[in-house]
Amino acid sequence: MQIGDVADRSGLPAKTIRYYEDIGLVTPARDTNGYRVFGESDMHRLSFVARARALGFTIKQCRSLLELWGDQERASADVRAVAGEQLVKIEAKIADLEAMRDTLSRLMHDCSGDARPDCPILDTLGGDAAKVATPLEVEPQARVARRR
Amino acid sequence: MQIGDVADRSGLPAKTIRYYEDIGLVTPARDTNGYRVFGESDMHRLSFVARARALGFTIKQCRSLLELWGDQERASADVRAVAGEQLVKIEAKIADLEAMRDTLSRLMHDCSGDARPDCPILDTLGGDAAKVATPLEVEPQARVARRR
DNA sequence: ATGGGGTGTCCAGTCACTGGAAGGTCAAGA
DNA sequence: TCTTGACCTTCCAGTGACTGGACACCCCAT
Numbered sequence: 001m002q003i004g005d006v007a008d009r010s011g012l013p014a015k016t017i018r019y020y021e022d023i024g025l026v027t028p029a030r031d032t033n034g035y036r037v038f039g040e041s042d043m044h045r046l047s048f049v050a051r052a053r054a055l056g057f058t059i060k061q062c063r064s065l066l067e068l069w070g071d072q073e074r075a076s077a078d079v080r081a082v083a084g085e086q087l088v089k090i091e092a093k094i095a096d097l098e099a100m101r102d103t104l105s106r107l108m109h110d111c112s113g114d115a116r117p118d119c120p121i122l123d124t125l126g127g128d129a130a131k132v133a134t135p136l137e138v139e140p141q142a143r144v145a146r147r148r
Numbered sequence: 149m150q151i152g153d154v155a156d157r158s159g160l161p162a163k164t165i166r167y168y169e170d171i172g173l174v175t176p177a178r179d180t181n182g183y184r185v186f187g188e189s190d191m192h193r194l195s196f197v198a199r200a201r202a203l204g205f206t207i208k209q210c211r212s213l214l215e216l217w218g219d220q221e222r223a224s225a226d227v228r229a230v231a232g233e234q235l236v237k238i239e240a241k242i243a244d245l246e247a248m249r250d251t252l253s254r255l256m257h258d259c260s261g262d263a264r265p266d267c268p269i270l271d272t273l274g275g276d277a278a279k280v281a282t283p284l285e286v287e288p289q290a291r292v293a294r295r296r
Numbered sequence: 297a298t299g300g301g302g303t304g305t306c307c308a309g310t311c312a313c314t315g316g317a318a319g320g321t322c323a324a325g326a
Numbered sequence: 327t328c329t330t331g332a333c334c335t336t337c338c339a340g341t342g343a344c345t346g347g348a349c350a351c352c353c354c355a356t
Contacts, residue, residue, distance in 0.1 A: 044274065044275070047274075048274055048275070051273045052273050055273075056245070065270070068267075068270065069273070074267070075263045075265065076262060076266060076267035079261075079270055080256060080261035080267075081261075083256050086252060087253060090245050090252065091249060097238050097242045100202075100238050104203055104204075104235045108228060108231050108232060113227075114223065114225055115225065117219075118224060119224035119227045121224075122227055125196050125199045125203075125217070126192065126195075126196055127192070127196070
């Protein structure tokens with residue numbers, strides 16, 4: 001198989017597959033003309049990575065997972081640990097994004113969105129607490145005394 | 149004010165503030181010793197950006213919002229448009245992450261997480277549909293015929 | 297022989313910072 | 327006066343995971 005076939009079958013762009021070779025995730029053989037030659041096992045590795053990436057695993061985690069995948073002596077607890085770590089990060093990101101979404105949609109709701117300049121969105125971003133019901137404040141930190 | 153004070157008051161790292169100067173978000177004056185000197189308006193701009201970034205706006209969007217903020221002739225509809233664009237992106241990201249979370253937590257649930265090697269997480273990533281209830285398949289795309 | 301669609305390498309750019317090195321500035325303490 | 331140490335400066339490089347583009351080679355069909 002050459003790179004285009006693998007790209008089609010794995011769903012990964014050829015560029016990405018070359019990149020994965022670059023960083024050592026796959027090591028396809030080479031034809032006499034210099035073209036990469038992928039075997040079924042390369043194909044499986046790439047599909048594995050594609051699925052793992054789709055679940056949000058980092059390349060580093062993919063490396064660990066690939067290693068565990070190839071290790072018949074593995075403990076499923078080790079796999080579970082990697083997945084759990086990822087799940088925690090995803091949940092944190094969701095929480096962050098939900099907070100953003102809530103604030104944004106409240107601001108959108110409060111903004112008339114017409115030709116007039118009055119805008120609670122800008123008021124909030126500008127920190128104009130007087131004009132805003134629930135402002136988004138950034139508390140200043142304590143700091144060593146400054147001269148001048 | 150010098151950069152440290154602004155950093156404390158805006159919550160942004162000094163490095164980031166220098167970076168923001170670099171990309172033209174603020175243009176603080178300079179003291180005779182070369183130190184940056186920030187006025188209240190610089191401070192407000194930076195706090196504005198900090199809040200906008202906290203809501204997930206890109207630097208580019210921050211630029212637009214800053215411009216609208218300074219424009220007395222603005223229409224709140226323009227602000228609302230930027231915010232709406234951002235809200236859509238955030239909602240899409242949340243949906244993506246929730247899908248990942250759901251799949252991951254299902255896999256975690258199915259994985260014993262003990263010393264044995266059997267692991268539905270790896271089975272799924274490996275595309276071993278036979279072992280998995282609801283596999284995560286990547287459909288191959290149609291493609292121009294390939295020789296060899 | 298020509299055309300077109302593959303494939304190869306290499307370099308640069310993305311985004312928004314962040315880390316680190318090497319050095320200048322200033323006020324307070326010994 | 328000298329030193330210490332907190333602050334400040336610039337510049338360069340790295341992050342993650344690709345992605346785009348330039349340019350050239352390979353191969354088959356017409």
